[in-house]
Amino acid sequence: xxxxxxxxxxxxxxxxxxxxxxxxxxxxxxxxxxxxxxxxxxxxxxxxxxxxxxxxxxxxxxxxxxxxxxxxxxxxxxxxxxxxxxxxxxxxxxxxxxxxxxxxxxxxxxxxxxxxxxxxxxxxxxxxxxxxxxxxxxxxxxxxxxxxxxxxxxxxxxxxxxxxxxxxxxxxxxxxxxxxxxxxxxxxxxxxxxxxxxxxxxxxxxxxxxxxxxxxxxxxxxxxxxxxxxxxxxxxxxxxxxxxxxxxxxxxxxxxxxxxxxxxxxxxxxxxxxxxxxxxxxxxxxxxxxxxxxxxxxxxxxxxxxxxxxxxxxxxxxxxxxxxxxxxxxxxxxxxxxxxxxxxxxxxxxxxxxxxxxxxxxxxxxxxxxxxxxxxxxxxxxxxxxxxxxxxxxxxxxxxxxxxxxxxxxxxxxxxxxxxxxxxxxxxxxxxxxxx
Amino acid sequence: xxxxxxxxxxxxxxxxxxxxxxxxxxxxxxxxxxxxxxxxxxxxxxxxxxxxxxxxxxxxxxxxxxxxxxxxxxxxxxxxxxxxxxxxxxxxxxxxxxxxxxxxxxxxxxxxxxxxxxxxxxxxxxxxxxxxxxxxxxxxxxxxxxxxxxxxxxxxxxxxxxxxxxxxxxxxxxxxxxxxxxxxxxxxxxxxxxxxxxxxxxxxxxxxxxxxxxxxxxxxxxxxxxxxxxxxxxxxxxxxxxxxxxxxxxxxxxxxxxxxxxxxxxx
Numbered sequence: 039x040x041x042x043x044x045x046x047x048x049x050x051x052x053x054x055x056x057x058x059x060x061x062x063x064x065x066x067x068x069x070x071x072x073x074x075x076x077x078x079x080x081x082x083x084x085x086x087x088x089x090x091x092x093x094x095x096x097x098x099x100x101x102x103x104x105x106x107x108x109x110x111x112x113x114x115x116x117x118x119x120x121x122x123x124x125x126x127x128x129x130x131x132x133x134x135x136x137x138x139x140x141x142x143x144x145x146x147x148x149x150x151x152x153x154x155x156x157x158x159x160x161x162x163x164x165x166x167x168x169x170x171x172x173x174x175x176x177x178x179x180x181x182x183x184x185x186x187x188x189x190x191x192x193x194x195x196x197x198x199x200x201x202x203x204x205x206x207x208x209x210x211x212x213x214x215x216x217x218x219x220x221x222x223x224x225x226x227x228x229x230x231x232x233x234x235x236x237x238x239x240x241x242x243x244x245x246x247x248x249x250x251x252x253x254x255x256x257x258x259x260x261x262x263x264x265x266x267x268x269x270x271x272x273x274x275x276x277x278x279x280x281x282x283x284x285x286x287x288x289x290x291x292x293x294x295x296x297x298x299x300x301x302x303x304x305x306x307x308x309x310x311x312x313x314x315x316x317x318x319x320x321x322x323x324x325x326x327x328x329x330x331x332x333x334x335x336x337x338x339x340x341x342x343x344x345x346x347x348x349x350x351x352x353x354x355x356x357x358x359x360x361x362x363x364x365x366x367x368x369x370x371x372x373x374x375x376x377x378x379x380x381x382x383x384x385x386x387x388x389x390x391x392x393x394x395x396x397x398x399x400x401x402x403x404x405x406x407x408x409x410x411x412x413x414x415x416x417x418x419x420x421x422x423x424x425x426x427x428x429x430x431x432x433x434x435x436x437x438x439x440x441x442x443x444x445x446x447x448x449x450x451x452x453x454x455x456x457x458x459x460x461x462x463x464x465x466x467x468x469x470x471x472x473x474x
Numbered sequence: 475x476x477x478x479x480x481x482x483x484x485x486x487x488x489x490x491x492x493x494x495x496x497x498x499x500x501x502x503x504x505x506x507x508x509x510x511x512x513x514x515x516x517x518x519x520x521x522x523x524x525x526x527x528x529x530x531x532x533x534x535x536x537x538x539x540x541x542x543x544x545x546x547x548x549x550x551x552x553x554x555x556x557x558x559x560x561x562x563x564x565x566x567x568x569x570x571x572x573x574x575x576x577x578x579x580x581x582x583x584x585x586x587x588x589x590x591x592x593x594x595x596x597x598x599x600x601x602x603x604x605x606x607x608x609x610x611x612x613x614x615x616x617x618x619x620x621x622x623x624x625x626x627x628x629x630x631x632x633x634x635x636x637x638x639x640x641x642x643x644x645x646x647x648x649x650x651x652x653x654x655x656x657x658x659x660x661x662x663x664x665x666x667x668x669x670x671x672x673x674x675x676x677x678x679x680x681x682x683x684x685x686x687x688x689x690x691x692x693x694x695x696x697x698x699x700x701x702x703x704x705x706x707x708x709x710x711x712x713x714x715x716x717x718x719x720x721x722x723x724x725x726x727x728x729x730x731x732x733x734x735x736x737x738x739x740x741x
Contacts, residue, residue: 063533085533090627257487323706383696
């Protein structure tokens, strides 16, 4: 590509779209003559064989002349428009290189399918990834001077290191190397080398792009933040729950299952939801409709090494406590090994977050869209309480916070629901009256 | 269908919309709105559409691509869609699969037609594993050397859409509305249309294909099931779809123009 004449007029050509075809049809313009244009701003839309493609500007400048009208067939390499380039405009090598690369890729055969999908950049005859190019820049190495030892002569990180060591650049830049490699390890980059280094203080910021569960969490929490939440906090006496769990553990030890509180809480939650189905619903903003869900698919928020994930136990109303315990255990194992299926994590109708298992008195969670309610359980704490006769006695108290969508639920409904659930937790024998 | 397999860290999230018999114009409007008005990744699967409809690419010219007289006589709807590519006739026996993704959704994938096509073929290879000899041939999906799926794309500044209409089954008489296009792929080798295409139902059950596609999507993305009613459209944005039904006058006009040209040439 030609050098950039600062302040001058250049022809902006139609670049190769990667299909090996020689021309495209111009469909429409997004800009007009005299208009100021930013880098990456869409200029026009063209149609190649199979695709309509938005062509974006590589430069910041002003459109001086549009050279084609919609309907024209424009040959690849032919100028689409003329632009006056800003003084401060700079060409972006990645964009240009990507287009050059795409021209190469148009000749791939089926065996090279996987290869063509890999992100490579070719600048002036040099093959390397953007990460390696940045690394070379950090070390002050001219990448074109480096001999590549990778596939097809690709320049690898090790090649940069070896070159820098030979040229004596490496010693002076050891601090940068250390930070760079540690940052790459953090981001899971597979190409970080095993560089031994002296201990240095690290004051530099590190960028952490969001991936996987973390990225999904960011997206769903952004949605949840738009919902008007209200919090309802209650204390629940868990003495009976603790006794029941101990009894299960003693009497049912031959089942080989570890009994925890959660299945009991889940089952009693389902019983309370049967009486207050509005908490087991989802809200459609567009149609202003509340959909009362038929199944109690109770989600359990789990913190794993890969991030926050919420699998749910389906149709709790039809499951026994033993079945819930087994299903919970199955989901926990899958979550820890990052093997949950899409079915496991979709279709939830209400969520429990047992944040107390890590710590904290109570939480203020955000609703798991499109559900309308989420329950945070605090840690069970032994505190002194006055009994009916005015005597001090210990009690195991758990704080719960029910966070709800105020467009669907009001305080009174949530309070009544919570009272019902609390009754089942504090007097679990009442569950027997309702169980089918 | 539950999928249980090892997942890599960093799989992008995608929302799956499973539709049944949604009219194709409505589907195209929904797709384009999702492409231009949202920033999520989407996969649409529409199991058949209602009435038989001809769908042309964005700059398709009826007189070149269709037997306009029989199309008008039989009152077949003709749509010009928002993506490029060729002409298809679709009906209840067509299965549509669409991907709408952010430019950086798939690690390492550049948003150009060829890489996107290649990526999609990797996905469908999984679907047809052990079923048939599936390959990508010059932008078509083929089993053996017969086409069963046509593709089109639209690539914007930050997102792209890749959609396919799969020939689950077709009626021979309906194929007669389409003319031989000016530019045909080399592998067609001057074959008649019916010698060039094949029916997917000869290879795989309809529900199996959909289930296997969902499973394959689940191995490239983290799936989240959604439905059109649950989509949260951004407020304050007005959306005008580009895909539209051609009016009779436009098809008639095409006939008139081409007859006028023939008349002129014969003078």
